[in-house]
Amino acid sequence: MTTYVNADEAVHSRTSAIKLHGPKDFEGMRAAGRLAAEILDAVAPHVVAGVTTEEVDRLVYDMTIAGGAVPATMNYRGYTHSCCISINHVVCHGIPGSRTFKEGDIVNVDVTPLLNGWHGDSSRMYLVGDVGVKARRLVDVTHECLMLGIEQAKPGNRLGDISHAIQTYAEKHRYGVVRDFCGHGLGRVFHDAPEVVHVGRPGTGPELKPGMFFTIEPMINIGRPDVKMLDDGWTAVTRDRSLSAQFEHSIGITETGCEIFTLSQRGLHKPPYA
Secondary structure, three states: OOOEEEHHHOOOOOOOOEEEOOHHHHHHHHHHHHHHHHHHHHHHHHOOOOOEHHHHHHHHHHHHHHOOOEEOOOOOOOOOOOEEEEEOOEEEOOOOOOOEOOOOOEEEEEEOEEEOOEEOOEEEEEEOOOOOHHHHHHHHHHHHHHHHHHHOOOOOOEHHHHHHHHHHHHHHOOOEEOOOOOEEEOOOOOOEEEEEOOOOOOOOOOEOOOOOEEEEOOEEEOOOOOEEEOOOOOOEEEOOOOOEEEOEEEEEEOOOOEEEOOOOOOOOOOOOOO
């Protein structure tokens, strides 16, 4: 049975209960989400051939600090970087380093500024130079999956409605939907209840209620959905080495639908970016 609690009365740690937030909490999430979107906007001109992933990580750090926030990923369970950068067959949690972007790469950058106690969690795909048709189509469909899931995020629906919309659209294109990672509740807690899986049956799972905050972040593979972890303990890759793409937004359920906290104010929703 799903338990819901007033966020003002809840502890600032993860529990099995789903927190319901009020108007001031929405203000906090808007500010954190706006900063996340601005950072991802600024990243776009730097994801080009020859630039290293650690250079982008430094840009994310500088912008996060300049925005009055701190990167929530730094020192999170031993992680030491300001963002995750996942290239080609890396599904998620790629670690920035000396690797340079190469012509034809598809890249996900995942940022989470922690601003005044609120987490703005978002990721976006980028194309490096001349990217192949199949890879570009994967990126497009993954963004469409995210937005179709968001369309189902409204009071009275259930999490399974979001999951089903994503799964059916991806599988219609013969893509694999990753099961090993999922979206999550957030707010003052980085990873909170509920878990937002991207496969499921309509009408199942917790009911969506006004005040719920969570991410939707489908990871879609050209090949099978299976992933494996590398020895670094963070990087997840497709087991069959097929390309993978991901987009992520943080949203809040309202009385009439949902609010996307991490939407780009410059309209840079998916590549190619002007």
